[in-house]
Amino acid sequence: MSNNYIEIKEVSKIYNNDFVALQNINLNIKKGEIFALLGPNGAGKSTLINVLCGLTHHSSGTIFIDNLDISQNRKKIKSMIGLVPQELHLESFETVLDNVNYSRGLWGKEKNEKYIFNLLEKLNLDSKKNNLLMQLSGGMKRRVLIAKALSHQPIILFLDEPSAGVDIELRKEMWKIIYNLKKEGVTIILTTHYIEEAEEIADRVAFINDGKIILVEDKKTLLNKLGNNKLVFTFNKLINKIPSFIKEYPHKINKDKNTIEILLSKDKREVSEILLNIKKSNIDYLDFTIKKRSLEGIFVDFIKKKK
């Protein structure tokens, strides 16, 4: 028995036109965690989700979910999964309530009005339950898709770009819903190219590019390991000669903005040392700030390095 809830080993997906969408993917996801798959468009995020949800079949490798081989137990595994797709695909002429009940039925669950009403209430859809889907805004449709995915009480939830085309308010509401699902023990896998989203809600992240997983790490560890801070000085006009003490640090000069960015290590004394040296050298600066390196910065650097 493995501790991993989802085990992906050497999985590849090659389409009929020889396009290689996934290459030897190895990935383990634990029960109850929020796992974010980050990658640029066309990286293979959606293909991986489609393979896990049974929308498409992998070409090689093995996938185990809850110790069940996906190739041998598709129906059983599908019954455990909820999927929120990227696109807003919904029947236009059906009411919200009918459509959510339809999804519950497709997953082989008896009608449960109480559960569905509660779900719609949680998603602020209760007042719209008798509205036709075509009458809803984009944000509301996104909520309906979440309601449909949760209608059969899944234990694994896949969210494919849940924030695409969603305003900040709804995005934050969605994060709250995702947190609450995690509390209920639901394993959540989301793809996103809003790195801020992964930084906010994910427990672990994987970077995917060109169909390959290039990094899997605990988010906090990653930010701690690679999330070095930057000390940014802004000058009236850019200094001609860079002082030698700055040259000792990795730094970047931005001529357009008259700034120098100094990449700090984990040594907390560095900032005071640099400031002291600046003062000693009589360098006139306008301002300085400490910028925290975000997941986005790490991600962009990783993609660049791999290229």
Added chain:
Amino acid sequence: MINYLAIKAIYFHEMNRTKRTILQSIISPILSTSLYFVIFGSAIGSRIKEIDGVTYGMFIVPGLLMLNLLTQSVSNGSFSTYFPKFNGTIFELQAAPISGLEMIAGFVGATATKSILLGALIIATASFFIDLNIIHPFLMLFFLIMTSITFSLFGFIIGLWADNFEKLSLIPLIVITPLVFLGGSFYSINMLPEIWQNISLLNPVLYLVSGFKYSFYEISDVTIWTSIITILLILFILIVITLLIFKKGYNLRN
């Protein structure tokens, strides 16, 4: 384990679509049937002598029934399968724990139900125009149900195959309608020259129309057993094709 609730969900989902498109699904075929009776049954039919011992108005009932059953089963069946592909909601059917056979049961079950109801409505409409007396009602029901199921399944396959609306209407338009018209729906093949009689025997719809005619008036172009075997054979072939489609995932999975 069979996912009965999913079959039920698909079935009622499709039946609700019929409710929303009641004019297109029910009223339009009834209206066209009435027009056939007014034009062919009364206006032109009154000048045609009896065929095989029945009036022309009575003679066209099984053919009209077959025309509507076939075209509506294929059209409704193909539309209900193609539409989720068109609007993208197919992802839900692909992601749900439903087998191919369960999907067929839901979709084809709903389409066949609509066709059977339509058949009943056409018979009711016909009884307003002619004195209808069905000699073998159970045989008629057998053909009504089997034809509805078989051609709803055919529509289901067309819906899977089609990747645009043109393809969707292509088969009913260029295959089904000519086969019904040339299958002895509005005439007896005995009225044709011998060569055309032999050519007509290559048309599978002729056997279905003939079976229907036999159940209504005990008149037929071929024996009743040939008709029964034909409908069962067509159904069997379509089931095999559908199972192969599901096995290959054709137009269902990427």
